[in-house]
Amino acid sequence: MWLTLAAAVFGSACGSAEPVATDFTRVATLAGQGRSLGEPFGIATRDGHTYISDGTAGTIVRIAPDGTLATVATGLSTPSGIAFVPDGSLLVADTGTHTIKKVDAAGAVTLVAGAENAPGDADGTVADARFTGPIGIAATAGGRIYVADTYNDAIRVIENGAVRTIAGGLRGFADGHGTSAKFELPLGLALWQGDKVLVADAGNRRIRVIEPDGRVWTLAGSGSGGGDDGFPSQASFEMPTAVTVDAHGIIYVADGNAMRSIGRRAFAYVETLSHRRRGLSDGLPHHARFNRPSGVAVNDAGELLVADSDNVLVRSFTNSSEAALLTAEDARSHHYSAEEFRALAPGRWPYDPPERTREIAGTLGEIRGEIVDQTSEAWFHNGLDIPGSFGETARFIREETVLDPAAAQNFNTARELIRMPTMGYVHIRIGREAADRFYPDARFQFNDDPGVPPVMRVPRGARFAAGEPMGTLNSQNHVHLIAGRSGFEMNALD
Numbered sequence: 001m002w003l004t005l006a007a008a009v010f011g012s013a014c015g016s017a018e019p020v021a022t023d024f025t026r027v028a029t030l031a032g033q034g035r036s037l038g039e040p041f042g043i044a045t046r047d048g049h050t051y052i053s054d055g056t057a058g059t060i061v062r063i064a065p066d067g068t069l070a071t072v073a074t075g076l077s078t079p080s081g082i083a084f085v086p087d088g089s090l091l092v093a094d095t096g097t098h099t100i101k102k103v104d105a106a107g108a109v110t111l112v113a114g115a116e117n118a119p120g121d122a123d124g125t126v127a128d129a130r131f132t133g134p135i136g137i138a139a140t141a142g143g144r145i146y147v148a149d150t151y152n153d154a155i156r157v158i159e160n161g162a163v164r165t166i167a168g169g170l171r172g173f174a175d176g177h178g179t180s181a182k183f184e185l186p187l188g189l190a191l192w193q194g195d196k197v198l199v200a201d202a203g204n205r206r207i208r209v210i211e212p213d214g215r216v217w218t219l220a221g222s223g224s225g226g227g228d229d230g231f232p233s234q235a236s237f238e239m240p241t242a243v244t245v246d247a248h249g250i251i252y253v254a255d256g257n258a259m260r261s262i263g264r265r266a267f268a269y270v271e272t273l274s275h276r277r278r279g280l281s282d283g284l285p286h287h288a289r290f291n292r293p294s295g296v297a298v299n300d301a302g303e304l305l306v307a308d309s310d311n312v313l314v315r316s317f318t319n320s321s322e323a324a325l326l327t328a329e330d331a332r333s334h335h336y337s338a339e340e341f342r343a344l345a346p347g348r349w350p351y352d353p354p355e356r357t358r359e360i361a362g363t364l365g366e367i368r369g370e371i372v373d374q375t376s377e378a379w380f381h382n383g384l385d386i387p388g389s390f391g392e393t394a395r396f397i398r399e400e401t402v403l404d405p406a407a408a409q410n411f412n413t414a415r416e417l418i419r420m421p422t423m424g425y426v427h428i429r430i431g432r433e434a435a436d437r438f439y440p441d442a443r444f445q446f447n448d449d450p451g452v453p454p455v456m457r458v459p460r461g462a463r464f465a466a467g468e469p470m471g472t473l474n475s476q477n478h479v480h481l482i483a484g485r486s487g488f489e490m491n492a493l494d
Helices: 003-013 328-333 338-343
Strands: 026-031 040-046 050-055 061-064 070-072 079-084 090-094 099-103 109-113 135-139 143-151 154-158 162-168 186-192 196-201 205-211 215-220 240-245 250-256 258-262 270-272 293-298 304-308 312-317 368-369 379-381 383-385 391-396 416-419 423-426 428-430 445-447 455-457 471-473 480-483
Touching: 003 109, 026 050, 026 090, 026 455, 040 090, 040 312, 050 079, 050 293, 061 079, 061 186, 079 293, 090 135, 090 143, 135 196, 135 205, 143 186, 154 186, 196 250, 205 240, 250 293
Parallel strands: 040 079, 040 293, 079 135, 135 186, 186 240, 240 293
Antiparallel strands: 026 312, 040 050, 050 061, 061 070, 079 090, 090 099, 099 109, 135 143, 143 154, 154 162, 186 196, 196 205, 205 215, 240 250, 250 258, 258 270, 293 304, 304 312, 368 379, 383 480, 391 471, 416 423, 423 480, 428 471, 445 455
């Protein structure tokens, strides 16, 4: 019955039982070469131009058809999702300030809803309403604005000068109506079939639909990980982050490190368009690799544009034979060398005193695990193990702002970690003292909504200075320190 419903939904969207999508012939790089972008995240198109939110620089950048870049707005704080409204203004989920803002044609930035640097969870007038780390945004032709209020696990609506919760508000998974529905870490939003809203429900590994009256149902995803293709109810997602819809109603999803689609065939089906493993390479779509893609859009030419965040590039799925492809040398030179990485910040250890000589227990490239047969698990160590004492305070070694919406992972396990843009720290009880008391610090968000396992979240946009505490050592008695962007780790001793 579900497949019949899905086929009917997609059939009405496409207007035909025949597939309408043209297979993309290559993935190319559109912008960001030479590290001209800091962290492309949100993406939108208008009048032949592509607009990008840069989470590192706090800017909105416009990419002209010839590939030239121009900054059109500044002064934002870890901006995320962006969307145009009919008058040509650009809406921005300004995650770091917990607000929704608008950029006009002249580049002036004004507040739409929320209060600067005042996180919370409240409906009301646009001045009284509060958000916590909003990330996704979408706008209808009639002026209704949808917001993924990510760390409140809610979808909010802004219209007629007021903010209200249309769905969600408690962490978990449940279809239903209004606040009886549940989301977990909702990220990207997109309009579908005119007045429906698609939600990339990252924590639940599903694509959800919100009807205009607030009814929520699940379009795709079994809830298990793995990224398997298949019919919508059977397919699995890793972490759907962004979603968009083309002119034919075909849905594209940025999922973990892969690009996926729903509805490119004559029947409802989820399929993977790119390679599944993270990395950086252009070329044939199924061989192309991405690294935390966070924004997707389709331009007037039908090309699929991707904000490839941890590769700090804007990429495109295209049929153009003139589209520029990165070479292997381009990919290598795009990331920091050890010498460049050292120059970004002074060296220090993640304990006090930061300059004291420290023992090293393990370094990059050592083989871990045991190889006995073909089923054995073995891997290369990807960091630097710095011994400490159980319960000792671990500290950030560089000033950085959280960019990954799910930066804190594996709560209350031996591999609990936090991933910052250039550094990673593993085996930490994030945001907790030796006796497991939680830090009185709003940047560490302990969430224990009923019916789901508790989690520790550190929201996108949270900034930490070198030397600030991140938590305490767990039973592994060391910090596993990772140097380099995710997917491009280097030897931390270097």
